[in-house]
Amino acid sequence: MNPSDTRTIGRRAAAVVAAAGLAGTLLAVVAPPAxxxxxxxxxxxxxxxxxxxQTLALLAPPDKQPQLRELLGRLECGTVSVPLDYGRPNxxxxxVALSRLKARDQAHRLGSLALNPGGPGGSGYLMxxxxxxxxxxxxxxxxxxxxxxxxPRGVGYSTKVDCPAPDEMPDPPPPGPLTEDHARRIYDAQVAANAACGRSDPPFLGQLTTANVARDLDRIRAGLGEPRLNFLGISWGTWLGVVYRTLYPQQVGRMFLDSVAIPRFSIPAFVQGRADAAERKAGRMTAWLSEYDDTYGLGTTAAEVRETIIALRADYDANPRRFTDLPEPLDGGLIADAAGxxxxxxxLVGQILKELREATGPTAPPTVKQVLGGSGxxxxxxxxxxxxxxxxxxNKAAFCNEDPSRSDFASAWAAYRRNLTHNPMTGRSVNFAAGCAGWPLPVxxxxxxxxGGSLVLSGHRWEVPSPYEWTLQTRDIAGGKVYTVDDDVHGSALMECTADLVGFFNTGRIDGGCDGVPVPTGPAAAAAAFSSS
Structure with a gap:
């Protein structure tokens, strides 16, 4: 389950537009003593x-296979035994399954650095x-x-359960704006699925919380014989980090948290924060597109490009296009996906918008066809x-055990409609969802x-999955130093700000930020962007 479930330009385009890691974040809770x-x-x-x-080929490209095999040969693997319920330790x-790559320079070893890629529900075993x-x-x-x-508990090689598949889900909505009637059918089906999942194994599912993962992490620290644990977390991993730091302030060494999670969680606030950030980011894109009006023809100012995108989205919603070589009709949701x-x-987005604006059919424009693909x-x-x-x-249990909202249909529908009004370029990219309504386990x-320890909160000024304001809000509550990445790519610090990140873990010092992923220098980058898909 992903509460911010959004459409994408297409499954084949996902590889082009994906940011690092899974987009997950969580909330706030009072727990038993550490x-x-x-x-x-x-x-x-x-x-x-x-x-x-076959699996090794999935884990690394051909040129990295020798290094992959060498690293797997160095890897040590183990488990720790933990209570399912820390309120009943006996x-x-x-x-909980763990792995370790020992430091190459043992003479100058600084300790253990635990890694988490996000989620909730992401596997960090091979991280x-x-x-x-x-x-x-x-x-x-x-x-x-x-x-x-x-x-984490519930994932991969650790003890886990899987909820049964839902009995049935409603048919996908027809192209065009979502109707209230179809939204109610989606809501009812998701409520039933949430209830069935939560009832399938309450003793186990009720213990899938961030606080319990943090307690498990401290068992790993103790099992390794470390007096303090250093930590690098991305996305939901940042929430895990601040929860661990709250429960075990004396056991924290150096902690770097990238793409910081919402510090006061509810699914309505979570979804709305991301939706508003998408519209802000789209405004940045309109300014970029306006600089290349001779290529895309969408407008010579950011305001003109914005109006073009809004009008195109409305037109495709009112008149969905059916191309003979695409499996599904295209509506305004695609325009909203592109804008975000x-x-x-x-x-690539500029070229797609240009082609969609000029399309006459009966076949799809070339770039649209390449990205969305056909039947195969x-x-x-x-x-x-x-x-x-x-x-x-x-993912579902960790979100829903910690979500205090559990919205009824009227509230969920009103929030969905409000998003469409407030975010006319990108609002249609956010699917209507019931969130955690129907989840039967207590909040x-x-x-x-x-x-304790040394905390760095790395926020990306323009990103959507973890809006920058969440970094500042977390700093105001939990303390720490803000490190600003001036890009819009979720979790990019590990690749784009590596020297600063490594320097922080080695010395404890870090400056105020880095540039992050650069903005393309012009339309010629479209071919390179598509070739990576």
Missing amino acids: SAGQHAPPVTWQSCPAYSD GRKIT PVEVILRGESTAGLNERYDLIGFD QDSPVWP PPPPAPPADAPERSNRTM QAFRIKPG
């Missing part, structure tokens, strides 16, 4: 998974390997730190030994507060 002082069993080390050639136990595969600069994190990956994309693909064979199923990348049940709210 248990840092109690004895924790050591890590039980065991053989790492052996992967088939009750049922579950296991130590993935971080190093990104390039020589990111490999610097492993010089003086043991890199620690782990699968990250800056690296603005040249479905992608092959992943190999049986492929590691789980994310777990939908953990477990957590309130973060200042903690």
Whole structure:
């Protein structure tokens, strides 16, 4: 489940426009006392998974295969035993799976650095390997730190459950604006699915919370014999970081949190914050497109481009286009999706908007056809030994256990309509959803507060999944230093600000920010953007 479930330009375009990691964030809750002082069993080390050639090919491109195999040969794997319910420490136990890449420079080792990619529900088990595969600069994190990956409870190699598939879901809405009647059918079906999921295993699902993942993380720290834990978290991983820091202030070393999560969580606030950020980012794109009116013909000023996009979206909603070589008709949702994309693909977006504006049919314009594709064979199923990348049940449970809103239909419909009015360029990209309505388990709210260690909050000035204001709000509540990345790409600091990030973990010092992912220098970047899809 993703409460900000949005349409995309197309499944094939997802690779072009994807930002780093999964977009997840969470909320705020009061929990039982921390248990840092109690004895924790050591890590039980065991053989790492052996992967088939097919799975190895999924994990890295051909030129990285020798390095991947070398890193997997260095990787150590294990588990820690933790209580399912920390309120009953002598009750049922579950296991949390972890991995370790020992520091290359053991003589100058600084400790363990735990990694989390986001979610909730994202797997971090192979993240130590993935971080190093990104390039020589990111490999610097492993010089003086043991890199620690782990699968949170409910994910991957850790103890988990999967909710049953919903009995039935309504047919997709017809092209054009969503009607209230169809929205009610979506709401009712999602409420039923939430209720069925939550009732499938309440004792386990009720313990899938960020606070419990933080407690598990401290068991990992203790099992490794570390007095303090250093931490790098992205997206939902930033929420995990500030929750850990709240519960265990004396156990925190250096913590860098990139693309910071909303600090006071509810799904309506979460979705609205992202929706408003998408419209702001689209305004930045209109200014860029206006500089290349001779190429795209969308307007010579940002205001003109904005009006062109709004008019095009309204036209496609009123008159959905049916092209003979595309499997589905195109409506205003596609225009809204395009307007909300990250800056690296603005040249591609400009070309798509130009073609959609000029399209006469009966076949789709060339770039639109390339991006959206046509009918074809479905992608092959992943190999049986492929590691789980994310777990939908953990995602749903962690959100819904911590969401205090549980909106009724009238509230959800009003919020959806309000978004369309306030965000005329991009609002249609946000699908109507019931959020956590119908989730049968009690709300477990957590309130973060200042903690120990050295905290850096890395916010991206223009991004959508974690709007910049969430970074400032978190700083005002939990403290720490704000580090500003002047781009719109979720979780890009690890690649774009690597020297600063590595320097922080090595020295504890960092400056005020970095440029991040650059804005394209002109329309010629369109071909390069598409070639990466």
